[in-house]
Amino acid sequence: MNSHWVPGNQITLLENGEGYYPRVFEAIANAEKEVLLETFILFDDKVGRQLHEALLKAARRGAQVHVLVDGWGSPDLPVSFTKPLLEAGVQLRAFEPVQRVLGARVNLLRRMHHKLVVVDGKCAFVGGINYSIDHLAEFGEQAKQDYAVEVQGPLVGQIQAFCRANVDAPQPARGQWLRRWRASLRRKGVDEVTGEGALAAFVTRDNNEHRSDIERHYRAAIRNARQRILIANAYFFPGYRFLRDLRRAARRGVQVDLFLQGRPDMLWVKRASELLYRHLMRAGINIYEYNERPLHGKVAVVDNLWATVGSSNLDPTSLSLNLEANVIVRDEAFARHLCGRIDELLQTCCQRVELPTPGRLRSAWIAVRSMVVFHALRRFPDWSRQTTTRAPRVVPMTVDPDPS
Template sequence: MELVGWIVRVVWLLNIFAAIFTVFKEKREISATWAWLLVLSFLPIIGFILYLFVGKKLSQDKIYDIKTQERMGIEQLVSLQKEQWREKELLPADEITDTAREMVHLFLETDNAILTKHNQVEVFDDGHAKFKALFDDIRTAENHVHVEYYTFYNDRIGNELRNLLEEKAAEGVEVRVIYDSFGSRGTTHKFFARLEDLGGRAEPFFGSRRSFPNFRLNYRDHRKLVIIDGHIGYIGGFNVGDQYLGRSPKFGYWRDTHIKVTGNAVIAMQSRFFMDWNATVKEQHISYKEDYFPLAAGQGKTSIQIVSSGPDSEVENIKLGYIKMINNATDYVLIQTPYLIPDDSLLEALSIAAFSGIKVKVMIPSMPDHAFVYRATQFYAKSLLDAGVEIYKYNKGFLHSKTLVVDGKIAAVGSANMDYRSFKLNFEANAFMYDEGVSKQLVKIFEKDEKECTRLTPEYFEQQSLWLKFKQYFSRLLSPIL
């Protein structure tokens, strides 16, 4: 027994030294460092297996591949717009508020995100309507269809979309698909074999074409983009899968938000797609062609910036945009998110807004799709409730919408959740829109969803069991790595 005790102590000490070496050899935030030390120290062997899948960073070579890609089609526009902003020509005072002007400058400086005007926007809050419109637009494609999804499942809707892309490829339309191999679990590259035989191409984002799965949980391509002939673009929260049409018994009705954009904002979506494509493929990179970037004489009223965020950037662009919107609110802030795990800066922004008399409403799901993440979401919901934020639990099905609306004037729709993973660990893309019409439409959707919600109260959390509260507190400790 004494020998066993010595062996246990030696193994424990070796595990501690290994944990310290493993965590500190890579640069990361203090909160994430301590979270990993906790996991590796108290879960010997299991913790290191988790680290292999969750904690290991993307190689610097791959980060470099993304950083060095040309912002095809918009490099000159970025320089021009920065000069126009300095000369106050980009956003005349009679066209936009001071708050919006500051946000436009923020994204120009941090993400080189151009401002595009006169876009037409159609909002979808139901998967059936979104996919019908998307399929109809793809059928009209004459030059190219570029598709980028975190999830592209081999199921009914996935096969329908793949078959349609095959039809377009057979017609001679250029078809390119980027899919995330982890997000598309169960979909191997063989799924796209006929598409490639017909002249299309499909590539896993920083993955392998081999059939065995990629278990790395972090640094995933979480973007959802479709660009059709350079004129039409789709961006938002819907992935490709039957569950997003409410066909999953587990989740039931699926509530999400997506937008269709017609206008010059599609140029920015196209440029983002090309950067991701050229960083992913090893050969046959895309080069500039005028057909990819047709300028539109848009008749719409919406000004849009397409903003990207990910491990390739030192600045958390989308999070900064969220904080800027919240800090400048004068009346109300409406948020829908499936995962509510804010870092300290976002938590403080929301709390300060509520303490200042701004009506802040946050809507979250009533059910988990990831247990640990949902418990952490509950913890932060309770924290924000204590600060005066109104928390609503959506009961009709699963809420996957990622939207932020401030004062009915500025809105954000895209792939980024209110959590560490979206801000730091995954590749995301959002549309920030400066338009009262679209913003108020999203407000009406929020108000409609509110009728399907339960407003949470202090009593709701007080009545929870001690075991549930423990799981929430424990999940919160791991929130920097969830």
């Protein structure tokens, strides 16, 4: 795995835009040397303009500011938004700029799904929250429920080095650069479990050497669980081995609670997850649907000792195609706090799924349909990888003439 456990960290949970944006905008605006920001979505709305203002403040103070956005997630940033940043010296780049055919975006696969910020090498932010107003309650019934963490301590250096690799290394050499960085961390012995503060690891996935690292951390925690597994994930359709580990945990007496979408932003996501319900519930797994608003979180807690917060969903694209980043924490205080926040929603805003008993013919049809869809989706990443072998493009943004 591409993770290195580091002790001595302070990990703070930030919930929804109300908890996240004030902290990250303040940190960016006060930056003195460097801001590294990677995000899937950046919109020119109320939230995007607040970030815009903070980035300008940092750049005008003399800080080096680097912003990487995903071309699919952030396809329509206007010149009025990008030009002031570029003129202030902000380095703006797009990962795989959007491609359109007859006006429709077509290059959906293999996205840069990180939500990362590092300021001056002193603090970092990792999670699932984008820069758009739909992460604030004022957006209304479709406002997203989501989580991030603020990190202070030695782990910040790992996150900073990862983001700097995306800035400094030429694209073909990036894998080699990361290998040297990880080897140097091992030589320094950062895996030793010593020191005060939270023990934490920064775990990423790519489409090269580290395709399954996040999933493997999840599975290791599930296999070692003794009391309770609580997973809150927006897009839940993991692979066979992940599901097998969950079922085995439930059968050995572990309480397994899945906190999933009841009011999804995309209906097909819920329909896919529902194909797994019967298979999981027969093993004693509890499934709760969150009905207050769309769930966008990607978090989990095991035995109130292990926890993770990040950008990775538990579906084929996140686990097998997208570039993702999670923080994993071994700290009882943090794990209990995160568990408590989810449990509060589970008790007040969720409905426990109770499957009706279908007739024999319908039951057989459900089993066949679930098997076909499951195997098609679990092989989807392999099929999609065969459609392209080239390295993804990272393109600097420029000030183009206004077409109007």
